[in-house]
Amino acid sequence: MCEPTREDMERLYEVHEKKHDFPGMLGSIDCMHRVWGKFLVAWQGQFKRGDHSHPTIMLEAIASYDNWIWHAYFGVAGSNNDINVLNTSPLFESMLNDNFPDIPYVINGVEYKRGYYLADGIYPQWASFVKAYSSAADPKSKYFHANNLRRWHILQQPARPYSLKAIQRIMYACIIMHNMIVEDNGFNISENNWVYEPVQNMQTTWYDRCEEYKARTKELHDREVHECLRGDLVEHVWAIRAQEEEEEAEDEGEE
Secondary structure (H helix, E strand, C coil), X not given: CCCCCHHHHHHHHHHHHHHHCCCCEEEEEEEEEEEECCCCHHHHHHHCCCCCXXXXXXXXXXXXXXXXXXXXXXXXXXXXXXXXXXXXXXXXXXXHCCCCCCCCEEXXXXXXXXXXXXXXXXXXCCCCEEECCCCCCCHHHHHHHHHHCCCCXXXXXXXXXXXXXXXXXXXXXXXXXXXXXXXXXXXXXXXXXXXXCCCCCCCCCHHHHHHHHHHHXXXXXXXXXXXXXXXXXXXXXXXXXXXXXXXXXXXXXXC
16 A cells, blocks of 8 residues: 555546546545454453444545555554544645645636545544535535445454454455455556655755644644535536536437
């Protein structure tokens, strides 16, 4: 597994817009719970929570339209939720360290700097997430919400090892084999094995690098961009639907 390159992102933009009418989409993010059958009794409290009957270990993953898994972070105690996992995840480290390419795209006449991930309602209102509306009232929001709504037997069974490290290795091995199957079937979008690494400016001071990191963090957590992006996507998807209905009406009239 590796982060998508600039070429990968451009292809993801193109295919996701073609398949889902969502420009700038990099993939979908979500978390799942893996049941730990032979957990250590002393750890039961931190690996179990009220809505699950058994102790679990959480996996955070990002997948694109072809079910290729770009990101996986596994090992967080099941007493956490998606937000806690995100706060410890290395998902945005490369972006905050300026090792992530800026590939702008346009939605509803507005240009945005970086791609986004589709997420459910628990995720924060960040510039890199697009969430479905919790209560869609108008027809546009309802249509957007409808458009925004996943083989491994070993992962369907409770984990048997006692060691958390062993369970982590099994999980990552299954994810890597899953990507190998996707690749063998010719469905993977990635053609490169290298990670985008821009040349770092070593002349900047430690203070300047800290300030840049803070600025990128503020940019990532920008709620205003999050709301504008989601609103522009609603308008974009609704406009495509209106155009399709108009074309269908014209075809029926010709018949």
